[in-house]
Amino acid sequence: MLFQPAIIALLLASALCVLALAASAPFAVEVIRRWNIKSGSERQLQLERRTYLFSTLLGFVLALQLAAVLLFVFNAEKMSAMFVGAMCAVGTLNVNAFGFPALNAKIAVFFLAAMWLAINHVDSRARDYPLVRIKYALLLILAPLLAASAWVELQYFLGLKADVITSCCGSLFSEGSPTLAAEASAMKPLPAMWLFYASLGAVIALAAAHGIGGARRAWLAYALAAASAAAFAGTIAGILSFVSLYVYEHPNHHCPFCILKPEYGYQGYLLYLPLFVATAAGLAVGAVQPFARRESLRDIVPAFSRHLATVAANGFALTAAIASVMIWQSRLILLTQ
Amino acid sequence: MKLWLARRRYLIDFTLLALARRKTRNLGLLLVYTVLVFMLASVTLYSHALRQEAARVLANSPEVIVQRMVAGRHDLIPPGYIEKIGRIRGVQTREARLWGYYYDAVTRANYTFMVPAQGAPAAGEIVVGPALERSRGLAKSNGISFRSYSGKLHTFVVADVLPQASELVSADLVLMSEESFRAFFDYPAGHYTDIALSVANPLEVRNVALKLAAALPDARPILRDEVLRTYASIFDWREGIVLALLSAAILAFGILAWDKASGLSAEEKREIGILKAIGWETGDVIKMKFWEGLLVSLTAFLLGFVAAYVHVFHFAAALFEPVLKGWAVLYPRFQLTPQIDGLQVATLFFFTVVPYAAAVLVPIWKAAITDPDSVMRW
Incomplete structure (x- = not known):
């Protein structure tokens, strides 16, 4: 099944990302070993110049990863016609054991790359590049993760056989099957709604408090990052257990991917894009916080952190608002007094 | 901002x-x-x-087509075969079809000869597809002769030309009556080419195919979804x-x-x-x-x-x-x-x-x- 245009495109993107990080690994090692900001030597000058190249490269990788996550789901959606029993992306991802891990790995790499870019951003703002060693050590950790994600994706695509009967969202997200996704969708709508709005409300409140307080309190920053991760999980659980039901106007259809379909006016993108951006911003607040006490970052980190908190608060608020509008517009009655 | x-x-x-x-x-x-x-x-x-x-x-083709296989090759449906299928729950209609290919030496092309289920032309008349109309220069009420595989010459009158809109499916099509078809191809009486089943519920198609395979081991069910x-x-x-x-x-x-x-x-x-x-x-x-x-x-x-x-x-x-x-x-x-x-x-x-x-x-x-x-x- 490799000769599918979208699969070729995805593999091309993965290969480019792995190549970019592989190319930057030797440089990262060199920086960790030889970086000396006080030196005026030729080598130091060269290293300083190269940091621009590698931060641009990482920005490119991040953008590509985000686009690839979207294309991956989009393509899974389209390919569902090829597999017996698959009606949407869930079926296609279930064709072999690598489907969902590939998607999860892609999402994880996206968030990690976003956190790296946040650290990179504050570092390049400071006069003396205080985080350069940490930054490149982290890059060395990120590279194998990206390679692993690309490998899982390749295994998934290599294992796509069109004659496999797959189970689709009807059975996967139906109550009773013992997966995590099934557990989330098996939640009753009412507790799921509490979880959804409480986690979003908490993260918005924390982000607002962090932003208004001038981003000076460390514990608030870490709490915001943790709340962002929790809100991400809470929102996904909410989409599985009740938002999707309202969109499909069907009491048993729990699929998180079908809302991306044209039949439902691509509403899913409205929901997922702010969620991903807000989660990335919230996690980034936590990623830059450990460095707030460095001498040269004393003003830079709080300012940037405030900015990120604003993005996170707005993004999560937008997600909650869009989900609420979807529920309000729906003709399905899920809860009765 | x-x-x-x-x-x-x-x-x-x-x-x-x-x-x-x-x-x-x-x-x-x-x-x-x-x-x-x-x-x-x-x-x-x-x-x-x-x-x-x-x-x-x-989209308009039947959900299931049943062909009979003999020694791994497609064979005619013998008399009484369609009754053997019996009643399968979910199947709305069963229809035995007659169709075949004809090689025309003049245009060096293959035509599909077919007997439509409804509205078949009268004996001796045919309805042709648009590509055939172009390649043989035919028009309504023209006569045309085809030499059959047995060597006899058969003459038909063109009763109508199929509309352009359906050209992708009907370009090489020739529709005729059952008598003309059987006479032209020397088709044995009571035999058919294949059987088309229409199934209303798409989720039932696979079960129908399984039941067919169990009832008629020499049949090959072809599903529309698979073709698609x-x-x-x-x-x-x-x-x-x-x-x-x-x-x-x-x-x-x-x-x-x-x-x-x-x-x-x-x-x-x-x-x-x-x-x-x-x-x-x-x-x-x-x-x-x-x-x-x-x-x-x-x-x-x-x-x-x-x-x-x-x-x-x-x-x-x-x-x-x-x-x-x-x-x-x-x-x-x-x-x-x-x-x-x-x-x-x-x-x-x-x-x-x-x-x-x-x-x-x-x-x-x-x-x-x-x-x-x-x-x-x-």
């Missing part, structure tokens, strides 16, 4: 003016880029339209092969973009040097170059895509037709329904803009780290 937007706007303004100053160079790149997008977009648009066309054609899936894979595979072949072009384009981006003229170098001398940082120069790339990419993408759209839907994709469509003597002439698919556009974007961005990254950085004094010294 306002400040941020304003900064971007000034940067884009500056970039546009800088691009306009080096017109020929940038136009050359834009042209090559547009041609690349045009080629790839033609392939994807055309194969997507073909896939859609196949799906539309098959096969068509989709064939067109996807063809598209993938063409794209893989064109990947050489993508690579060549990447090399060209790299070369163009790294071969900075002395004037450009001086410009960057002056910008840095008046306070631009390396990051700003990279941003400017990023906007330059984005503007060129989007322009080329838009131009190439529109050109491909015109090429595929107004000129019938003259360049790629033979590879993607397949070939036949009596190939139907058909107008493709214009259709743009989001996934196709996204994939295309990955195939063109991503390689370009990757190719110009390093040259952009090289340009951006230029030292002001080294370029302004002479």
Whole structure:
């Protein structure tokens, strides 16, 4: 099944990302070993110049990863016609054991790359590049993760056989099957709604408090990052257990991917894009916080952190608002007094 | 926010003016880029339209077709066979069909002779498809003779010509009555070519096929979904092969973009040097170059895509037709329904803009780290 245009495109993107990080690994090692900001030597000058190249490269990788996550789901959606029993992306991802891990790995790499870019951003703002060693050590950790994600994706695509009967969202997200996704969708709508709005409300409140307080309190920053991760999980659980039901106007259809379909006016993108951006911003607040006490970052980190908190608060608020509008517009009655 | 937007706007303004100053160079790149997008977009648009066309054609075909197999080959349905199927829950109608192929030595093409379920022409009359009308110069109430496989000459009167709209399915079709069909092919009485079953509930189709296979071990049920899936894979595979072949072009384009981006003229170098001398940082120069790339990419993408759209839907994709469509003597002439698919556009974007961005990254950085004094010294 490799000769599918979208699969070729995805593999091309993965290969480019792995190549970019592989190319930057030797440089990262060199920086960790030889970086000396006080030196005026030729080598130091060269290293300083190269940091621009590698931060641009990482920005490119991040953008590509985000686009690839979207294309991956989009393509899974389209390919569902090829597999017996698959009606949407869930079926296609279930064709072999690598489907969902590939998607999860892609999402994880996206968030990690976003956190790296946040650290990179504050570092390049400071006069003396205080985080350069940490930054490149982290890059060395990120590279194998990206390679692993690309490998899982390749295994998934290599294992796509069109004659496999797959189970689709009807059975996967139906109550009773013992997966995590099934557990989330098996939640009753009412507790799921509490979880959804409480986690979003908490993260918005924390982000607002962090932003208004001038981003000076460390514990608030870490709490915001943790709340962002929790809100991400809470929102996904909410989409599985009740938002999707309202969109499909069907009491048993729990699929998180079908809302991306044209039949439902691509509403899913409205929901997922702010969620991903807000989660990335919230996690980034936590990623830059450990460095707030460095001498040269004393003003830079709080300012940037405030900015990120604003993005996170707005993004999560937008997600909650869009989900609420979807529920309000729906003709399905899920809860009765 | 306002400040941020304003900064971007000034940067884009500056970039546009800088691009306009080096017109020929940038136009050359834009042209090559547009041609690349045009080629790839033609392939994807055309194969997507073909896939859609196949799906539309098959939408009206029966859900299950039963063929009888003898020694692994397709054989006629003997008398009494259809009764053996019996009542299967979910099957709305069972219909034994009569059809066959006829090779016409005059046009050197194969026709499909068929007895329609309803509204069959009277004995001695036929209804022909549009391609046949063209190739044999037929019109209504003309007479035409075919030499049958037994050597006898049969003459028919054309009662009607099928409408153009259905040409993709009916190009080579000849409809006739059951008596004419049996007489022409010496078809044994009571025998049929295959059986068509219509099933109302799509979820039941697979169960019906299983029951059929159990009741009639020598039958081969063919499901519409399977046919559709096969068509989709064939067109996807063809598209993938063409794209893989064109990947050489993508690579060549990447090399060209790299070369163009790294071969900075002395004037450009001086410009960057002056910008840095008046306070631009390396990051700003990279941003400017990023906007330059984005503007060129989007322009080329838009131009190439529109050109491909015109090429595929107004000129019938003259360049790629033979590879993607397949070939036949009596190939139907058909107008493709214009259709743009989001996934196709996204994939295309990955195939063109991503390689370009990757190719110009390093040259952009090289340009951006230029030292002001080294370029302004002479």
